[in-house]
Amino acid sequence: MRLLKGLGGLATNLDFQKLLFLYCQEPSTKNIYEFVPYKFGAFSFTSYADRRKLVSYDLLANDEHHWRLTNKGETFVGGMQDLLVAAFVARTNALRGDALVAETYRQFPYYAIKSEIAQRVLCGDKAALRSIRSSRPTGRHPRITTIGYEGRTLESYLNDLTRSGATVLCDVRRNPISRKYGFSKATLETGCERMGIRYEHLPELGISSEERQNLKTQQDYDALFANYEKNSLSRQEHSLTKIYHWMQAGDRVALTCYEREAHQCHRHCVAEAIERQFGKEFVAKHL
Incomplete structure (x- = not known):
């Protein structure tokens, strides 16, 4: 909720999931949430379970396409100061949409191994696409x-x-x-x-x-x-x-x-x- 507050209280599902992922790779916040490689890249099932709970508390809006703080949620996190969030938001402020997705793929290619949009968002970036291919499990596994x-x-x-x-x-x-x-x-x-x-x-x-x-x-x-x-x-x-x-x-x-x-x-x-x-x-x- 503090991260969402730092983002102005509103973010698309895709942007917020990728920003939450990058935030959870920071040394001081590592593994607050863990992620899996999913059809648009890094995804946390647990974060969505928490989202459903926060919606039930009326702290997040029941919005199909966005993560959005309600008025009650804004009040709940309003007085919380988080310098780590502020610094993170400042560093990533220019990354949204495809640019944000592409950045997560370049930094963490494993999480793009099941992506349905990698070719599009990394169009022409042969090195990044090669890293994704090499991150996929091989066929040499125990039965x-x-x-x-x-x-x-x-x-x-x-x-x-x-x-x-x-x-x-x-x-x-x-x-x-x-x-x-x-x-x-x-x-x-x-x-x-x-x-x-x-x-x-x-x-x-x-x-x-x-x-x-x-x-x-x-x-x-x-x-x-x-x-x-x-x-x-x-x-x-x-x-x-x-x-x-x-x-x-x-x-x-x-x-x-x-x-x-x-x-x-x-x-x-x-x-x-x-x-x-x-x-x-x-x-x-x-x-």
């Missing part, structure tokens, strides 16, 4: 990976999936709900689809929350996983074969659950079962 969302934002999680070359996210949670923004099923599926990653949910590969109580040591986890492999996973040949067929069709599959460390999550059991059943070429990389 199966695993990833947990613990300690990750939605954006950092989606970036890890993108950089790994994943084309399918396979959710192996029994109950795909989370109090953390971005990781309940509907929101995660939407985020993945917007990044060109297909979301699949195989709840039969999950472990019930009741079984995950009182896990204090690695030995506790190991006992849980031994029981899971014997009494649950051993009966899931159909689901394992389904994952195998995705990979056979050319997809690169990421298995996901909550825990950051794979050795404390049953997803590593699923990955190892695929390796045992279908061959060493399916050895998983744990992100």
Whole structure:
């Protein structure tokens, strides 16, 4: 809101998203928000979730095309002095529209790898377009990976999936709900689809929350996983074969659950079962 105030209280969606991105690359403000490469460049799903909340508080206007402070929002931030914002706005004051987008692409080419407008806004800038091409993930990626969302934002999680070359996210949670923004099923599926990653949910590969109580040591986890492999996973040949067929069709599959460390999550059991059943070429990389 202070940034928007510094911009005069009004900015187009595209301008504000790119200015917020550049502002969040400043050393003193780095990673206030994280971003993903999207169809017009750097984009933060979380910033739009916050925007919806601020609209509900009547601090931002419900404007489809602009970020705009309401009178209540102007009053709320009116007395706040922010020298960092003032300096940033002064440095970027001449950048708006295509010029602003092009500048973000030149400085941070990774965030332009999915852009639908790069050729237009960088017309003739062969060096910048070459940098974007070289930032795209190559085809040399493992066919199966695993990833947990613990300690990750939605954006950092989606970036890890993108950089790994994943084309399918396979959710192996029994109950795909989370109090953390971005990781309940509907929101995660939407985020993945917007990044060109297909979301699949195989709840039969999950472990019930009741079984995950009182896990204090690695030995506790190991006992849980031994029981899971014997009494649950051993009966899931159909689901394992389904994952195998995705990979056979050319997809690169990421298995996901909550825990950051794979050795404390049953997803590593699923990955190892695929390796045992279908061959060493399916050895998983744990992100």
